[in-house]
Amino acid sequence: xxxxxxxxxxxxxxxxxxxxxxxxxxxxxxxxxxxxxxxxxxxxxxxxxxxxxxxxxxxxxxxxxxxxxxxxxxxxxxxxxxxxxxxxxxxxxxxxxxxxxxxxxxxxxxxxxxxxxxxxxxxxxxxxxxxxxxxxxxxxxxxxxxxxxxxxxxxxxxxxxxxxxxxxxxxxxxxxxxxxxxxxxxxxxxxxxxxxxxxxxxxxxxxxxxxxxxxxxxxxxxxxxxxxxxxxxxxxxxxxxxxxxxxxxxxxxxxxxxxxxxxxxxxx
Amino acid sequence: xxxxxxxxxxxxxxxxxxxxxxxxxxxxxxxxxxxxxxxxxxxxxxxxxxxxxxxxxxxxxxxxxxxxxxxxxxxxxxxxxxxxxxxxxxxxxxxxxxxxxxxxxxxxxxxxxxxxxxxxxxxxxxxxxxxxxxxxxxxxxxxxxxxxxxxxxxxxxxxxxxxxxxxxxxxxxxxxxxxxxxxxxxxxxxxxxxxxxxxxxxxxxxxxxxxxxxxxxxxxxxxxxxxxxxxxxxxxxxxxxxxxxxxxxxxxxx
Numbered sequence: 278x279x280x281x282x283x284x285x286x287x288x289x290x291x292x293x294x295x296x297x298x299x300x301x302x303x304x305x306x307x308x309x310x311x312x313x314x315x316x317x318x319x320x321x322x323x324x325x326x327x328x329x330x331x332x333x334x335x336x337x338x339x340x341x342x343x344x345x346x347x348x349x350x351x352x353x354x355x356x357x358x359x360x361x362x363x364x365x366x367x368x369x370x371x372x373x374x375x376x377x378x379x380x381x382x383x384x385x386x387x388x389x390x391x392x393x394x395x396x397x398x399x400x401x402x403x404x405x406x407x408x409x410x411x412x413x414x415x416x417x418x419x420x421x422x423x424x425x426x427x428x429x430x431x432x433x434x435x436x437x438x439x440x441x442x443x444x445x446x447x448x449x450x451x452x453x454x455x456x457x458x459x460x461x462x463x464x465x466x467x468x469x470x471x472x473x474x475x476x477x478x479x480x481x482x483x484x485x486x487x488x489x490x491x492x493x494x495x496x497x498x499x500x501x502x503x504x505x506x507x508x509x510x511x512x513x514x515x516x517x518x519x520x521x522x523x524x525x526x527x528x529x530x531x532x533x534x535x536x537x538x539x540x541x542x543x544x545x
Numbered sequence: 546x547x548x549x550x551x552x553x554x555x556x557x558x559x560x561x562x563x564x565x566x567x568x569x570x571x572x573x574x575x576x577x578x579x580x581x582x583x584x585x586x587x588x589x590x591x592x593x594x595x596x597x598x599x600x601x602x603x604x605x606x607x608x609x610x611x612x613x614x615x616x617x618x619x620x621x622x623x624x625x626x627x628x629x630x631x632x633x634x635x636x637x638x639x640x641x642x643x644x645x646x647x648x649x650x651x652x653x654x655x656x657x658x659x660x661x662x663x664x665x666x667x668x669x670x671x672x673x674x675x676x677x678x679x680x681x682x683x684x685x686x687x688x689x690x691x692x693x694x695x696x697x698x699x700x701x702x703x704x705x706x707x708x709x710x711x712x713x714x715x716x717x718x719x720x721x722x723x724x725x726x727x728x729x730x731x732x733x734x735x736x737x738x739x740x741x742x743x744x745x746x747x748x749x750x751x752x753x754x755x756x757x758x759x760x761x762x763x764x765x766x767x768x769x770x771x772x773x774x775x776x777x778x779x780x781x782x783x784x785x786x787x788x789x790x791x792x793x794x795x796x797x798x799x
Contacts, residue, residue, distance in 0.1 A: 280721050349648035372687030374629060405646055408626060408633065412643035415625040419692040426690060426718055474589070475704045509698040509709075511754040 283429040285504045285513055286466040293499045293518060301520035302491055305527040309492075312534050313450035324530050325456045326469075326482040332533045333478035348401040350416035355470075356398055357381070357413070358420035359440030359460060365425055366439060373421040377414050423508040424460065424470060438462040445492040455530060457489030465501040475512060479505055481529035483516040488526030491518075549774040550683070550716070550727050550763055560724055564779065565756045568749065568786050569701075572708075575790040576701035583705075590706045594743040597792055602734045610655055615667065617733045618644060618652060620674045620767055621713065624731055625693040627678055628685060628714060636675035637668040674733060674767040681765055681772060682729075689716040697750040706793070710747045715759070724760035724777065726751065732766045740764055741773070745785045748777050758782060 346352065361376035370376035381402060387395035388403035395403075402410060430437075440460055447453035459467035467486055471479065483503040490500035505514040516522055579590060601613065619636075622643035626633050633639040645653045659667065685691040691714060698709040714729040728747060732740040744762045752758040758777045765772045 347648070350646050351648055373690065373692075374687040406639075406642045407630075408639035408642035409646035411626040411630045411639075412622060412646040415629045415693050416647070418629060419695055422690050422692040423695070474698075474707065475700050507698075509696050509754075510700060512700070 305523045308527040310449045313447040313453045328533045329529045350413045354416045354420040357417035361421040363439045377417045445489045457486040484522045484526035575793040576706040636672045677770045699753045726759040727761045728759045729763040745781045
């Protein structure tokens with residue numbers, strides 16, 4: 278598993294025709310500009326992979342019927358797990374158990390000291406009993422261990438970013454923003470940890486990561502590939518940076534906003 | 546138990562690299578037969594140990610909150626705390642706090658609403674299981690990478706049949722080609738033979754997930770303290786795969 282996933286992240290990227298890429302990126306920008314203008318006055322809208330999945334999946338009704346967000350061991354495991362993996366990569370912890378424990382203690386310190394670093398999650402954690410915090414920690418340890426053990430970290434190089442989402446704010450409307458989520462970013466690839474069933478919408482969800490990176494690039498540079506990975510099954514899906522992926526991402530955003538008539542195409 | 550789990554680290558078994566592929570091909574064939582019978586657009590079949598091997602002793606179909614299920618959830622919550630924190634103070638209270646933080650509010654409310662005698666009896670039973678775990682479950686060094694409730698879900702036939710389960714505890718670092726993981730399962734109600742087969746089922750899922758099965762399985766019965774440790778063999782995996790194929794061919798999923 279470690280080899281296969283790492284190989285997918287470090288494999289060389291195929292050359293992309295710069296003019297074709299630039300033309301498709303301009304087209305995608307045009308599509309997004311149209312969407313932003315049409316949504317003017319409709320209230321702020323943030324498009325994430327979750328919205329794309331909800332718009333395209335057959336389980337859309339189920340997703341839409343989800344309960345309002347509340348912190349729990351399950352909803353906090355990614356944030357805590359990523360913080361733990363950051364400590365492990367930096368060499369500041371020797372094991373996921375130790376790393377998660379350090380992160381939980383940090384939460385309590387921040388809240389007790391009134392630190393501005395304390396987030397809503399930290400306040401929730403600090404309010405739990407020791408047994409409640411242990412349950413949250415156990416869930417985060419499992420999440421972090423799976424990611425930590427799945428990769429050959431030294432092979433990924435030194436320019437690693439762990440768990441930083443990237444946002445693109447529409448220049449045409451302050452109300453529209455896109456979020457690209459990736460758990461691990463290297464100079465040539467992004468790893469997205471997936472959950473739930475394998476689904477047809479996953480390529481469009483991952484295309485959003487490519488689209489956001491492309492829109493943010495000031496020099497029009499082609500971003501890295503996106504690798505989606507289901508820890509539950511070990512399955513991988515690779516989305517290479519091709520012009521068709523930009524189109525797929527922009528069309529998916531259009532579908533989410535209910536403004537696109539054309540069906541979402543899969544890249545060749 | 547720790548010594549039994551660890552065994553001889555220099556003698557980790559190597560499994561045929563073709564084993565996982567062969568098992569998957571076998572199961573895929575059976576899953577596609579199910580799809581052919583049910584139709585392409587039928588909802589997916591989710592197949593866990595409960596469907597495959599029947600419910601644990603005392604669990605009643607359609608009764609989501611039987612005493613045995615409550616006990617199982619409470620003991621498993623305590624087990625996670627024991628593995629990660631090394632102990633607990635008040636078994637029932639800690640287990641309820643753990644479940645509450647895990648989002649199992651309805652379950653917690655149900656237990657808290659039990660009449661005092663019933664709640665007291667449950668507390669005593671949980672304490673008894675907790676004492677067994679405290680005595681029997683070893684402290685795992687962080688370097689063993691212990692992780693609890695590690696979920697596995699293997700889609701077959703393009704996701705139309707999903708085999709799923711959850712390891713109570715996995716330890717060890719995966720090494721391609723070498724069986725290096727060890728799994729521990731807890732049983733609060735038995736029967737022993739069923740719980741042992743559940744572990745074989747999970748070993749099969751791990752083989753399909755990572756290409757290599759765990760090398761060793763341990764089962765602890767928290768009511769009695771009975772435990773057993775066994776090496777995973779190809780025969781275990783083939784037997785449970787055969788049972789799965791038979792279930793897919795004749796099971797109540799039409």
